[in-house]
Amino acid sequence: MPSYLHEGLLDLFRTNLSLAPTLLAEEFRVPLPEFAQIRTEPCDFTDVGPKEFRGDLALSTHDDRDQPVLGVCVEVQLAKEDVRRWKWPVYLTTLRSRLCCPAVLLVVTPSRTVAKWAEQPIELDTVGSVIQPLVLGPDRFPVVTDPDEARRCPELATLSAIAHGAGPHMEEVLVAFLAGLMKTDDERVKMYLDLVDDALTIAASRRLEELMKTTPEYRGRIATKYVAKGRAEGREEGRVENAAHAVLTVLTARGLELSAAQRTQLTECTDLGQLDAWLTQAVTATRTDELFS
Template structure:
């Protein structure tokens, strides 16, 4: 069964169909035609469509006369499984047969180790015929530090934050990422936030919270809805931490007595109730009485 990380990464490419093509052009120098006519293609890579030959995502771009000019098979890979390298050529040649145009295999992975494994040419015979995957590993994830660029492509900003959110340009990368979230709907903003926060180091994750807390538009849209929900993992410690994050982000200060009350609470249901109320409360007293 696909993991949450696998599906969340794949959703970046489903939500922005041009992302795979632009990354192929920017990171690999693949000539990419006009992207005005993009579409998703079926992912069953045989006529009868057995599950073992179902890929992750297939895309195509078409010219003004609606003729396919380039196809892309996007495969998200989280670990090194040799069985995938036997199947990828099937996906590629089947899509090529359907579209009757050039096709590219783009493998996306957040793991440097998996990227090194995936980029090896796949031999098809004993005469030199090979498939060469284009591998988008973390070293090729785009670096986005411009908030305007992040707002134009939140999905690029997500990849940037995953790979560079703990690096030398941490604040610029995370600030741009937050700006990109402001242009997405609530469902995707929550998913993107969880995806990035789950890959950051502890220090970078805390810095992300600090950046949200000091920026009114971010804390109003993101902190109260996504930190509270994304951080709550069924443990009292996490729920208490999430509650403090929301209250701090909304500028609601706790008295010493209220902090003590929160610290002493071990009732998870009570913490979740406070957490839900904190989103709209106008003061800490509304929660603690």
């Protein structure tokens, strides 16, 4: 089940379709063909059998004659999952075949560990054919300190605040992020605040709240209720997600594999008390049935 962070990061790219091509050009120096428009594409990459491969987001750019010139598969990855590296080539080559034009794979992750894992070439055969994922990790998230740039692209400013809001340019990054929120609709204001607030250190989170409370412009547009409610909901979801991940990590390290039903039961559980109990049991359990009976 996709997490709040996964869906939130993905929403940045769904909301602003030009974000992925912009990052490809500016962060990876990918030469982009000239295009007049960008569209979303179906994300169901089904093969000839009954199995369905479903990606996160597929985009296509088109020239002024409405011919596809570049396809982009955008994948948000929060943890190392080897099965994804088997599926990504399916997404990419299916989109390429569908559009009859070149296609690239853009993996987005807020984790440096995951970024290092994801950026390794994917070998397709034994004679040197590979697919090279382009990985937008935290070190490649742009640093946006110009409020005008943030207003032009709030999604870019949000990525910047997630990665750099607690760094050496904290003040400028947070001020720019808030300026970008002034151009964002109410529902996304809350989502973007949640994403950034969860990523910040305690000190940076407090500074963000101070900026909203002490600046009349932000206080009027970005209601304080978003801060309080967003933090409470975001922290709770984050704790649940981390607890479930901890249970899975311990079981995996001990060589215990969950069945599909058990994995679903774990990922869909929102009871922190139950998750903590499972984590305690996972340390000594000899079978997964001992946890999920």
